[in-house]
Amino acid sequence: MRTHHNRLLAATRTNRLSGPEDIFKWRFDSSSAWIEATTASLQLIHASPGRKYWAWDAWNGSHDTGDLFLYSFTLDYVNESIIDGTFGLGDEGLTFSHCFLTSDGGFTCIKAHSASVTITLDPVSGTSTGKFKATFNVDPKTPNGEFKLTRSAS
Numbered sequence: 001m002r003t004h005h006n007r008l009l010a011a012t013r014t015n016r017l018s019g020p021e022d023i024f025k026w027r028f029d030s031s032s033a034w035i036e037a038t039t040a041s042l043q044l045i046h047a048s049p050g051r052k053y054w055a056w057d058a059w060n061g062s063h064d065t066g067d068l069f070l071y072s073f074t075l076d077y078v079n080e081s082i083i084d085g086t087f088g089l090g091d092e093g094l095t096f097s098h099c100f101l102t103s104d105g106g107f108t109c110i111k112a113h114s115a116s117v118t119i120t121l122d123p124v125s126g127t128s129t130g131k132f133k134a135t136f137n138v139d140p141k142t143p144n145g146e147f148k149l150t151r152s153a154s
Contacts (some may be wrong), residue, residue, distance in 0.1 A: 024058035026071065026132075026145030031060065033147075037071075042121075042128050042149040044077060052077035053093060054121065056128070056149060063101065070099040072109075073117055073132065082110065083121040087112060096134050098143075114135050126151030 024040035027033060037058035045055050054075045054110035063069035074081070076093030087094040089112065101109055115134040121127070128151070133144040 003033075013145075024056070024071075024147040024149065026141045026143045028144075029142050037080045040147065040149055041152045042126070044123075045074075050051050054128075056147065058147070059099075061101075064066070066101055066105070068101045070097075071132075071134075071145075072097045072099065073115065075117075075119065075121075075153065077123075080123045082123070083119055086116060086118040088116050096132070098134075098138075099135055110136055110138055 021108060022040055024037040025034045026037075027035065027122050040058035040062050041056075043055050043057075054077055055072065056074070057070065057072045059070035060066060061069050073094065073096040075087065077091070089096065094115065094117060096112035096117070097109045098112070099107060099109040102134070112134040112135055115132065117130060117132045118127060119130040121130075127149075129148045131146045131148075133142070135142050
């Protein structure tokens with residue numbers, strides 16, 4: 001899992017721009033207030049030899065301001081067929097993490113206790129829409145949200 005941690009840490013240090021139509025937003029518990037990510041991306045990651053996966057990453061804040069707050073989830077790449085379904089943790093390799101900067105400047109990632117993501121992804125056009133909900137054993141415990149992202153160059 002350290003590789004995932006390192007990938008996210010590196011991603012948050014790059015100047016990555018979201019597409020003009022991209023959106024990734026969340027709220028906590030039953031709050032009506034939405035929080036919109038300032039940076040969000042969908043990428044196809046080429047990991048260890050022969051392993052690929054889709055990665056949805058979205059965050060607010062930065063290292064410079066010390067207020068980085070990130071959500072990330074991944075799903076195994078199978079082929080170029082459209083993905084349209086709901087996945088729980090472990091289904092098709094689904095992972096879900098929340099990362100943040102600690103008061104001493106460290107970067108910490110916590111795996112979700114449970115998560116469900118409904119995704120429509122067209123690998124050919126690179127478009128993805130969906131909804132998510134997750135539960136963590138730390139605050140904030142239960143984010144839920146929605147997204148519309150276009151694939152970034154890997």
